[in-house]
Amino acid sequence: MSTAASVSPRSDPGIHPWWQALPFAAVFLAFFVIPLGLVLMVSFWDFNEYELLPAFTWRNYVSMWEGCGRLNEYGDFCVTLSTYLSTLKFALLSWALTLVLGFALAYFLAFHVHSVGMQTLLFVLCTVPFWTSNVIRMIAWVPLLGRNGLLNQGLEATGLIRQPLEWLLFSDFSVLLAYVHLYTMFMIVPIFNSMMRIDRSLLEAARDAGASAWQTLWNVIVPLSRTGILIGSIFIITIVMGDFVTVGVMGGQQIASIGKMIQVQTSYLQFPLAAANAVVLLLTVLMIVWGLTRVVDIRKEL
Amino acid sequence: MSHDTDKTRSEPQRRQILKGAAAVLASGMFPAIHAQEKITLRYLGTAVNQDKTIAEKFEADTGIKIQYVAVTTDEVTKRAITAPNSFDLIDTEYFSLKKIIPTGNLLGIDSRRIKNADKITSLFTQGTVAGKAVGDQGTAPKKVMYLEKPESKKFASAPTPFMTLIPTVYNADTLGIRPDLIKRPINSWAELLNPEFKGKAAILNIPSIGIMDAAMVVEDLGLYKYPDKGNMTKAEIDLTIRTLVEAKKAGQFRALWKDFNESVNLMASGEVVIQSMWSPAVTAVRTKGIACNFQPLKEGYRAWAAGFGLPKTLSGRKLDGAYEFINWFLDGWAGAYLNRQGYYSAVLDTAKAKMDAYEWAYWMEGKPAAKDIKNPTGDVLAKAGSVRDGGSYEQRMGSIACWNAVMDENEYMVRKWNEFVAA
16 A cells, blocks of 8 residues: 555656646747748748748649759759758768867867866857857958958968969858858867766776777767767757858858748748748758767767 | 815815926926827838938928838838738838739828829839930839729729829949959940959849849840840740859859848959949948949949838828828928939929039039038048039939839749859
8 A cells, every 4th residue: 555655656747747848838839839830831832922822732842843853954953952962061061170170179178178267268268259240250251361351461472372362252161161160169068068077087997998098089088978979960060051141141142052042032922932941951950860869869868 | 084184185185286287287298298199100111211310300390200110122022911010101112012012902192192293203104204215124113103093903004193102212223343443444234244354243142133134234245135124034034044154153253242231342342343233332332432333334224213102001190190201201301311322312303402502413413523522421422523423313314224123933033043043
């Protein structure tokens, strides 16, 4: 009897946890699930110049992929495919660069800076790029990287180059530079957080067992930081996949991105087309995130 | 007992209140209570036209408050269609009307209530400047100026008393150039794609406008003559976009721009020496002390026009207030203010009355400036002796080749434009 009584509160917690979950669930429902449902619904609607026509049509999804079965007259992929490839390319490159940079910086902060005060100070230094507005930060690259910018003038003065380097600005390079500059912080923070939770005695044990510094890094630190790496990766990939502001400003609006495509469509009131695009983008990002969580079981690790 | 004490206490209170009320009346605060009911008009439009000084002047003149709602051109159209209750007065471009009017969200403006309606320039009412017809390719205002009935969803083919929009500002766009870096005369649209400016040209990344600039180039290169650049067939869109893609692949464009400030930066930094541009952007580059011309070209200009419209939901005092604002706007002060910024106003006579003779001669008659020309905030725009690009009103507006437009094949055009951006 008495055991049954003591077990029952645990096996049947009653209604209380549901109440506790309710506020957040309500927010989630109102601001995420319902809007997403609407986007999904509208993506199947028809439209004309000035109104949305409730219907069920695959037209938006079909027109997105029109002409994608073959290369076009210039030997390129169709617009949707080449836009996705371009965005994926940026996501992959900026992910790799921010990972290497973020990991190195987090490693330095976690293992080579010993005082908490110093760690805090250096952390604050890492946030310097965020002290000005996003747009100003990006526009500030122009006088630095431009044709008559500081860098080109400096290089010309040293005689290293005769003609200004054109690829410094409004190019893949400048877009990538801005991404790395802006988003490395999103990699540093979660990796640093994981690293700080590594038991220092494990490192001692590795050293005692005769592991070299590289072996300790690769076999102890990297595996134990993987949740941080994963969370950082999810941040970077989702941000870059959806971005249209940075790629617009730094790419001179000449580099296609999915976000930009969606933005152009909404501004021309082609909401169903934009919604269809958004759904495909969401699925793509979800697939990537799902793939990443297959590699690291984030629930088990946290 | 208690009743008595209450009475003695309440009596002085009552007197005090009466005295207070009398003091309020005497001090003339009564009109203040009235003024609290004064109306506020929500003015939806782009920031370019929403000048704080104009709202302040109007409030000082009439007591009606203007609350600006500043959004982008595309957003203005979007709100007119999706949220017609969110504004009392809309300032939108004429080409947007092809999207807005079929929704029935705008009310035809009764021109009998507009004092200067018959003085609105003939460019809008008949499509002529100084008696000569100008280009009407695209959404020329005269095509969308009138409605059969106030609630009509269709445009009238001949003038009626019901106007869709009362024009606020308009102008004609062309290429902007850096004469100090190009060092030779530029006189045709084809120069935009001239390989000489490889990597130093830019085009507008607003599909419906950018494609018309491209069409001017295509025609000028002798590739094709469009029956209507503002309403292309699919084949014509393909041809135009192909020309752009080829230029882009050859590295012709340094950048595309969408925002007024972007175009100023590109030009001022020297990244770009030739690009499609807007008149106030050219002015902005010049006020930095950098040479920049709004270059007249032999094929003519691409014109645009914006105007006030009234939402159908407007009624009562707010409707009267909106009419009052429009009447005030056409009365000269606002027109003079806009003319000094390089735009043109709808009623020229009233604006002329509010401008100095030397200002009028510079801005409107294409004559050399007798004195330094200043903008409304007092910065010098042009030194004495200089002449406005494009000359007089008749010269500039008389050379309109086409108007900003929305095409029937808009969806296809936007898709092809995305292809150009992705190429």
